[in-house]
Amino acid sequence: MGYFRKSAPWGDLTIDQVAFIPYGEDPVLIHITTLGNRGLRPLTVSYVEYWDVLVSPVLPGRGERSRMLRGLRVQRTTRYCAERRLLLCCPAGSYPGPGASDSGRDPDPPTIFLAAIDGLPVAGYETSRSVFFGEGGLDAPDALQAPFLACNSFREPTRADRIVLTLQREVTIPPRYQVALAHLYGCASWDAARRDASRSTTPLGLVERYSSRPPQAWFQQSLESWRESIIRLHAPDDPWLAREVAWASYYGQALTSYSAATGEAFFDQGGSRTYALGLPCSARDSCRHGLALLPNSPAQVRSTVRHLARLSSANGARSPGHRLLPWNSAQREPADQHLWLLWLIAEYALWYRDRAFVDQELPRLPRIPQGSRTVREQVHHSLDLVQHAMAGHGLLHLMQELGDRILSRHRRRGDDLRLRADAASVATGALAGVVLPRVAELYRWLGEGARAQATEQFAARVRLALSQAWNGRWFGQPAAERGHANRLQPPFLECQPWVLLAGAASEAQRVIVLHDIREQLPLGAGGDGALDAWDPVPFAERAPLVCALAQTDPLAAWETLKSCTLASHTEAHPERWYGIWSGPHSLAGVVRRRARAGTAKLVTDFPIADAHSATHLLYAARQLVDLQADARGYRLRLRLPFEAFGFEAARVGVRWEPHRVAGYIVPQGNDSAEIRVEYGRPFAGQPRVLVNGRRSAARLSADGGEVSFSVFLRGGQRTDWEIVAEPEE
Incomplete structure (x- = not known):
């Protein structure tokens, strides 16, 4: 390769x-x-x-x-x-x-x-x-x-x-x-x-x-x-999915660019955006790709964080000459840019127990007068900017056309769309509801209890504001002035799964939202459903939907994951084989219709595909395994309706079998951690835990559904563990 x-x-x-x-x-x-x-x-x-x-x-x-x-x-x-x-x-x-x-x-x-x-x-x-x-x-x-x-x-x-x-x-x-x-x-x-x-x-x-x-x-x-960096998925019913995950891991890592300005390599967008338009990758997209490849590429994740932090100035904008688009030069970056950066930093530090990186100094670019700051200070800084972006009703100001993609589409089409003074983004607010608890967990692991508590309170306010955005059918907030909202009536489905993942929906609201998504978006192979009408959920960005479905319906989540593959799309639409399945971001809407008509030369004849279709598949597959890092250590909870499943990356891996659960982790720093495995049913017998081949004390929860044990992780060294049932005498 x-x-x-x-x-x-x-x-x-x-x-x-x-x-x-x-x-x-x-x-x-x-x-x-x-x-x-x-x-x-x-x-x-x-x-x-x-x-x-x-x-x-x-x-x-x-x-x-x-x-x-x-x-x-x-x-x-x-x-x-x-x-x-x-x-x-x-x-x-x-x-x-x-x-x-x-x-x-x-x-x-x-x-x-x-x-x-x-x-x-x-x-x-x-x-x-x-x-x-x-x-x-x-x-x-x-x-x-x-x-x-x-x-x-x-x-x-x-x-x-x-x-x-x-x-x-x-x-x-x-x-x-x-x-x-x-x-x-x-x-x-x-x-x-x-x-x-x-x-x-x-x-x-x-x-x-x-x-x-x-x-x-x-x-x-x-x-x-x-060979060592390939991500392997062991799925019982779909060998092609395993092959495509391997290809996606190759592809996502290969789309790494070097910035001569910052001296860092970073996860790039690829596709026509990078190689035809010549645009720099947005912070949100670099972070998205970093989250997907987190189990495989810790060095590239660190480099991406340093790259983005070096480009940001005191007011949250990227430095001159390195902004997302030239016409954004007078405005700040949207709040979600900092949310994605916060998320990437928190996930990396918790997964790899890397306190040294958190306190690493990040020199600013020479033309930025604010000097340098550490990664920890960057977290404080980005969190302050996100809090400053709060609107009066508790959500986040749009700040820019990219704060909510539905508004971005209307503006690009030249629609007469005037935003209200208090216009806010449910999508960005829902993202905050997912990210802020992870930042609080990072603070808790770092021993900053007061900041952890304040961040949790911030997350609670965001969840409350999201719950108040319920209109009886979906979560939405009027953004346009009266008389200018007639074209914003359909639910913007892309943000609905984020609201569910943020925990802002009641059980009844969850049922209504997921039913609406099923009505609007058939979950079969390559299904487009209502995508032709107004492009609600881009093909390459169904990962949050997969994760939201997995909370209550793992089988539907698995089928949705398979529908996100290039193989599934090609089987359903063999005539639409034009090299860049994600368009710039999507199979749907204007780009796809132009491609079908042969007029979208920018995206249909370009040989290097956009990174989203690869990295969103990787992220969704990892989330179905549901291995999470927190202040205590790691928690594993399989969300798939299979007795056997495996996810193996360069630094993290899990194998789940009928009578055995095993895994490994290669951390970056030393740390004492607790590993908890949730079975979803009472453990059969007494658990026996082996860590690096040696017996370790196992703890069984009161209801018998969780096995936990303690390990000491050494930076740069692989720690293997497994749980089996004690043999009956």
Whole structure:
């Protein structure tokens, strides 16, 4: 996984090329070219490694002209470091970014580099596009007609479209022998002192690292890391779902981007949004993907948190030049952005018992004057901003068009829609009802009892406000002024499951809401139901619905989960196979209808799918297992109607069998924890608990339905446990 390979023979010469991105967070690519001699005489071969220089992706589609200009705006110089066999393309100015003001320019745009890392000499290099291609063009570059490249470099700043990076290699291959040439191509920060004292993110640091081992060793390590990082779902009735979960885990992790501004890798959106529109991933989407991949990628989750925290300023807005969209520059980010960040921090810290990360200092970007803050202080800060966003009736102000997606759709269509002064978002309020108890649990684990109590009281106020938004059929709050609400009548189903998960609905209200969802949204394979009418629940965002159904109807939750798969959709709609099943976010509504008519070129011909369809499937599958972390430790409660089930990730796993429950956890920090397993029925016999193969004291609840035991977790070490019934004597 994660590599491209091609082979070609030419007489006695064989060529085998492998290009791959090493597993991890380094923004580099390794290209290995193995030249073999099948003949009986030595072969002398001249090989040229060629890479373009383009800072911003350029692909056919809408906005190509603006993307091209954005990528070429920074002028660059080139130079060659003979000691490291390293060719550098360095920026000669700051990178403004999309829609940035003068104060928002990136002070440290990336340096593009190409290096030979195989230990063999370099015969020449060229950085001038015009010199390399000359009059021969792509078919017969002039530079290849000469014995050696001319070693030209740009000492004065020039446009990036005039630059190429090429290294010439001269090798003699003995008979029946082969020679491997390896090159490292990537981008990095040049200012090591300001960002990384180890120099690991500088060109020199990256070249030193990847020159320390044979290139094939990096390739094998990368393959093995991908194998270990797959998320495995063991489902009894649907092997295809297990295969798709494995693919989703590959895909979600692969859509990780590196920010030259923050020096961090973060979970990105992918799809046309990233690669065609060139828009940065919103904070909410990065956090959504992080929550889905939490059991697998703790390092990427930490990096995503640092990335988002470094981009936020005192009033809650992202820094200039890195906002969600250019036209939002005068407004704050919606409150839900901070709710998602709070949720990701709380879940990570509790799952991995990582107190060191909570107190890690987060340096701000140089252009933000507020200095630095710790992750703990970021939690305080984001929570204060969410409380400030409370409307008079206890919900959260919309603040922006993205605070509630139904309003966003009407505005994009140009509807005459005026918001009331006290307009609030039930969707954001319901999200707060889910997130705030998790933040309170984080405070409780950290020993901050007063903050935990205050956060719980805040959550109670939100739940009360949500319950008061009940209109007899669903939870909704009038947002438009009188005379402008006629088009907001259908229930916005996307937020209804969040209200149920927040615990704001009575049992009678839960029954009514779920019945309404069933009426509006058939739960069969690929069912669209009323989606054509007004797009209530996007295909890729049914994870909250799965979780809400699991509370009372596990079988319906399981069927809904299966209906969220690409396999289910393709079976139901074989004619709609256009590469990006989630549109930007959904199969439904305008995007899908345009795709059916062949007019939505932006999303139908794009080869890299949006991340939502992958990560929402992962999140829903994990929630059905219902392994939760809290201040006490971990609680497992299976929500599936099966006797055997399994969920295994790189750091967390559970296997549930008729007479045995087992699991493992690899924490980040040391901690004493209690593991509780709820069976939903009285335990048959007396429980026997093994921790790392040794007997541990087991406790059985008064009703016999819960088995608990204590463990001491050591950071970085795997702890295995299992519960079985004592054999009868």
